[in-house]
Amino acid sequence: MKHTIQLFLLLTVFLLCGCEVIRLHNGKYEISQAGRGDFAAVYNDMIIIRLRNPEEPGTGNGYWEWGGTYSIRDNGIIELDMDRQTARDWNFYYDLRMQDGGIRVIDHRAENSFRLEHIPAVPPQQRSNTPATPASYPTFQ
Numbered sequence: 001m002k003h004t005i006q007l008f009l010l011l012t013v014f015l016l017c018g019c020e021v022i023r024l025h026n027g028k029y030e031i032s033q034a035g036r037g038d039f040a041a042v043y044n045d046m047i048i049i050r051l052r053n054p055e056e057p058g059t060g061n062g063y064w065e066w067g068g069t070y071s072i073r074d075n076g077i078i079e080l081d082m083d084r085q086t087a088r089d090w091n092f093y094y095d096l097r098m099q100d101g102g103i104r105v106i107d108h109r110a111e112n113s114f115r116l117e118h119i120p121a122v123p124p125q126q127r128s129n130t131p132a133t134p135a136s137y138p139t140f141q
Contacts, residue, residue: 022072022098023042023044023045023072024042024047024070024072024078024098024103024118025042025101025118025120026042026043026044026120026121027041027042027118027119027120027121028040028041028042028118028119028121029041029042029102029103029116029117029118029119030116030117030119031114031115031116031117032115032117033114036052036114037050037052037063038050038051038052038063038105038114038116039116040103040116043121045069045070045071046067046068046069046070047067047068047069047070047078047080048065048066048067049065049066049067049080049096050063050064050065051063051064051094051105052064054093054094054107054109054110064090066080066082066086066090068080068081068082069081072098076097076098076099077095077096077097078096078097078098078103080096092108093107093108093109094106094107094108095108099115101118102115102116102117102118103115103116104116
């Protein structure tokens with residue numbers, strides 16, 4: 001009984017101390033290059049990502065798309081919670097890293113990388129306590 005209580009207290013302390021979960025900021029992440037449609041959309045631990053097809057650009061819709069949960073490892077690597085085969089395919093061509101508030105996409109096939117810049121989910125001017133009224137709404141006196 002004594003050991004059970006000690007184990008319970010130890011687990012309680014561990015859970016209360018907790019570890020800070022590192023997450024990307026909510027919003028859209030997109031590339032600034034014209035002509036590319038790569039982007040990611042993030043909400044809490046969910047991500048939807050669309051990257052140009054590394055094998056056959058210009059065929060089909062030309063993109064790989066995936067949505068689901070993600071986690072970030074200590075070294076900033078974004079790990080997508082995919083099934084094994086899908087993860088193997090994606091990891092062969094791409095690595096994703098959290099970097100300076102954005103997402104760095106490392107394209108192994110093209111031997112380069114590009115950055116998806118963060119666009120906040122709520123524009124800064126609308127974050128005040130007073131809600132912004134769209135210009136198309138009539139003003140009542």
